[in-house]
Amino acid sequence: MADRDVAIVGGGISGLAALHYLRRQRPEWCVTLFESDRRLGGTIGTDHIDGYSFDWGPNGFLDREPLTLQLCEQLGLTDKIERANDNVSNRFIARGGKLRAVPMSPPKFFTSDILSLKGRLRVMMEPFARRPDGDKDESVYSFVERRIGKEAADYLVQPMVSGVYGGVAERLSLKSCFPIMHTMESEYGSLFKAMIARKKQAKAAGRKSGGPSGPGGWLTSFTGGLSAIIERFEELYRDEIVVGNGVERIEKDADDYRLHLRTGESLTARHVILSLPAYAAAPVVSAVSTTLSNALSAIPYAPISVVCLGYPRESVKRPLDGFGFLVPSKEGLTILGSIWTSSIFADRAPQGRVQFRTMVGGDGDHESVNLSDNDLLARVTSDMDSLLGLQGEPEIVKIYRWSHGIPQFRIGHGELLKQIEAELAWAGNLYVTGNAYYGIGLNDCVKQSHRVVEQIVASESVTKS
Ligand SMILES: Cc1cc2nc3c(=O)[nH]c(=O)nc-3n(C[C@H](O)[C@H](O)[C@H](O)COP(=O)(O)OP(=O)(O)OC[C@H]3O[C@@H](n4cnc5c(N)ncnc54)[C@H](O)[C@@H]3O)c2cc1C
Numbered sequence: 001m002a003d004r005d006v007a008i009v010g011g012g013i014s015g016l017a018a019l020h021y022l023r024r025q026r027p028e029w030c031v032t033l034f035e036s037d038r039r040l041g042g043t044i045g046t047d048h049i050d051g052y053s054f055d056w057g058p059n060g061f062l063d064r065e066p067l068t069l070q071l072c073e074q075l076g077l078t079d080k081i082e083r084a085n086d087n088v089s090n091r092f093i094a095r096g097g098k099l100r101a102v103p104m105s106p107p108k109f110f111t112s113d114i115l116s117l118k119g120r121l122r123v124m125m126e127p128f129a130r131r132p133d134g135d136k137d138e139s140v141y142s143f144v145e146r147r148i149g150k151e152a153a154d155y156l157v158q159p160m161v162s163g164v165y166g167g168v169a170e171r172l173s174l175k176s177c178f179p180i181m182h183t184m185e186s187e188y189g190s191l192f193k194a195m196i197a198r199k200k201q202a203k204a205a206g207r208k209s210g211g212p213s214g215p216g217g218w219l220t221s222f223t224g225g226l227s228a229i230i231e232r233f234e235e236l237y238r239d240e241i242v243v244g245n246g247v248e249r250i251e252k253d254a255d256d257y258r259l260h261l262r263t264g265e266s267l268t269a270r271h272v273i274l275s276l277p278a279y280a281a282a283p284v285v286s287a288v289s290t291t292l293s294n295a296l297s298a299i300p301y302a303p304i305s306v307v308c309l310g311y312p313r314e315s316v317k318r319p320l321d322g323f324g325f326l327v328p329s330k331e332g333l334t335i336l337g338s339i340w341t342s343s344i345f346a347d348r349a350p351q352g353r354v355q356f357r358t359m360v361g362g363d364g365d366h367e368s369v370n371l372s373d374n375d376l377l378a379r380v381t382s383d384m385d386s387l388l389g390l391q392g393e394p395e396i397v398k399i400y401r402w403s404h405g406i407p408q409f410r411i412g413h414g415e416l417l418k419q420i421e422a423e424l425a426w427a428g429n430l431y432v433t434g435n436a437y438y439g440i441g442l443n444d445c446v447k448q449s450h451r452v453v454e455q456i457v458a459s460e461s462v463t464k465s
Contacts, residue, residue, distance in 0.1 A: 002256040004030050006456060007269035009247045009259070009284065011035030012042025014434040014445040015275030016233040017071060019240060021453035024074070026460075032269075033237070036246025036262065040234055043405075046225030047398060051350030053225040054308040056400045058442055059341065059357060060084070060226065062217025065443035067450055075232045077222060084219040084344045090322030093159055094333070099318070099325050099387055102156075115151050122149030127190040137411045140177055141169035147191060159326035163337045165440060166302040166362035166406040176409035176417075219323075221345060250430075251287040257430065271429045271456050275449065277301065278436035279404060288430065292423035295416050299436050302363035304405030307380045308341075309356045310349060310396035317389030320354060325387065333386075334368050334379040335360055353395070358384065363408055373399055407436040431455065 006022055008015045011033055019033045039045075043057030061068055063083070072081060092099040093114060103109040109120065129147040132138055140161055144153040153169065161169040165177060175182045184194035222228035234241070246262045256268040274281045282296040323344060326337035338358040342349035349355040358380050361369035371379065377397060384390055417437060424430050431452040435445050 002268040002270040004032050004267065004269040006031045006271045006273065007247075007257070007259055007267070008033040008273045008275055009250075010042070010275035010280075010434070011037070011040040011241065011243065012275065012434070012445075013044060013229070013442055014042075014449050015273070016040065016230070016237070017446045017449040018273050018275055018433060018453055019237055020071065020074070020233065021450055022456075023237065023240070025453060025457050031240055033241045034245055034247050034259070034261065035241065035243045038244045040241065040243060041227060041230035043402065044226050044230050046227035048224070049398070050310075050396060051353070052308075052310050052355055052396060053348045054355070054398045054400075055221075055226050055306075055341075055357070057306065057402065057405075058226055059339065059344075060219040060221040061442040063220045064217030065447065068443050068446045071446055072229070075229065075236070077229060077232055080222040080224075080228050082221050082223050082345055082347070084221075084323075085346065087321055088219065088323040088344050092322060092325035093155060094325055094327045094331050094387055095155060097331075097386060101322075115155060119149060119151030119155075123152050125149075126192050129190070131189070132185075137176075137414060138174050139170050139411055140172045140174050143174045143181065143185075144169070147185070154330055155328050159328045159337065162329065162362050162364060163326045163359065165408070166304045166336070166359070167408050168362070168364045171363065171408065171410045173409050173411045173413045176413040219344060223347060225348070247284055249284055249287055252427070255429075257288075271431070271459075273431045273433060273449075273452055273456075275433045277404060277434065278407060278432075281432060285430070288427050289423045292420060292427070295419040295423065296432075296436075298416055299413070300363070300408045300410065301404035302361065302406050302408055303366055303369040304359060304361040304402050305369045305376065306400040306402075307358045307360060307376060308396075308398040308400070309358065309381070309384075309394040311354050311356075311390065311392075311394050313352050313354050315391045316354060317391070318387075324356075327383075329364060333383045334365075335383045336362055336365075338384060356384065361405070369401060369403070373397075406440055409440075429456075429459070 006029060008018050015033050019031060022029060022031050045056035047054045063069060072078060089104060091102040093102055100114045103112040103114065126148050141153055144157045158169045161167050161172060165172060184191050188194035188197060248260045248262050250257045250259050250272055253268055256270050257272045258266055258268050260266045274284060278296040278299040279301060282293045286293040320340040320343045324337060324339040327333050327335055336359040338356050341355040341357050360380065376399065433448040433452050438444055438448055
């Protein structure tokens with residue numbers, strides 16, 4: 001008999017959610033989570049300094065995934081949930097050195113200055129756009145350029161892709177990043193027609209419909225920052241968690257897996273969940289399957305730095321009346337965009353102060369993330385000053401660097417997933433979860449961990465019957 005029913009490797013949100021679902025569904029099982037770092041949370045963390053709260057990586061999740069909301073409720077966090085302020089529906093894009101409001105309705109789009117008249121007319125031609133050649137894995141850029149034109153691709157979609165995915169639209173796979181857009185085109189022949197049809201269906205069913213990039217949602221976090229969820233997991237499950245001891249490699253041991261820990265001990269487990277970034281999972285599984293290991297290492301990651309700045313409110317000339325802004329690469333700035341954190345969640349800065357979270361790097365810029373703190377700060381404040389009008393220096397600066405920040409679902413990602421799934425099925429009782437596979441957000445991590453736990457529970461029920 002194995003030492004553990006299930007071993008979970010990696011203590012970010014994915015591993016912790018898997019642990020939670022296993023404890024709820026099979027409290028009698030012996031489950032242990034191994035985390036190599038001395039702390040839990042992975043990219044989730046919050047620093048509280050001088051009245052400011054700085055999130056290290058993610059700063060929230062969209063409230064569109066019922067599983068995540070249910071998870072918060074099960075963890076007893078409902079009272080701590082903090083929804084973004086109502087004014088955050090205003091969003092801006094930098095063009096020609098000015099911030100321009102993103103139009104949120106068709107009439108506003110007609111009169112907006114975000115695209116030239118020619119560019120706006122080209123968007124209106126969307127229903128007549130040519131269909132794709134076959135069913136190849138098309139890039140996000142090529143899809144958008146084909147359907148709504150080059151100007152919209154450069155000034156509306158590319159900045160959104162670099163802001164959310166840290167990616168380059170020409171390299172990313174439409175089917176993997178925006179599967180809904182792909183389905184809308186194949187089912188209705190046009191995004192506009194699909195949106196109208198979906199709106200009607202949603203109205204009939206009494207729910208809200210989302211845009212072409214997916215169902216909408218409201219940014220949601222917890223009072224004081226996102227790390228509240230990690231602290232709660234830790235309180236509930238500390239007896240099942242080992243921190244500061246990573247898993248170096250695993251190998252098959254008859255029907256079980258043997259896990260070799262970095263401290264030299266080893267143990268066996270019947271099922272193993274790898275809740276690690278794909279590049280970190282690759283060496284762990286190399287003794288089980290080199291094909292699996294190679295497929296995992298073939299998922300690239302983009303570096304990203306989060307530069308958090310605090311200013312007295314009067315040092316910022318522009319009203320911070322929205323979510324923040326994105327910067328198209330054609331603008332030639334270093335920053336990808338900036339979130340007006342204290343406008344979104346008022347408690348992230350002390351009274352009379354504001355906080356910005358500005359992103360640098362991504363797959364299109366592997367150099368800026370390696371600048372020294374001073375040089376990075378100088379570039380960020382100069383770009384921000386040109387768009388917002390800043391007086392003086394920030395009163396507080398925190399820089400969080402992620403050398404392997406965000407997995408990139410490039411063209412061919414779907415094929416990699418097929419290989420990974422096939423090798424996992426061949427190995428048996430081995431599972432992966434995290435943001436490298438089916439979606440990069442926190443909601444995707446929770447969903448994937450839930451799916452994996454369901455799979456394990458179902459497989460054990462079959463074994464026993
Ligand atoms: C800058 C940034 C901003 C983001 N913003 C958002 C956002 O606003 N909203 C959103 O939904 N998502 C956002 N994301 C994505 C989100 O952070 C991730 O999807 C999510 O946190 C990934 O969680 P995870 O548990 O899968 O992986 P991780 O958080 O990477 O956790 C993996 C864990 O595995 C551990 N580990 C590694 N190797 C080993 C080993 N051999 N043995 C044991 N443990 C090991 C690591 O130490 C780590 O703790 C952002 C990401 C970044 C980088």
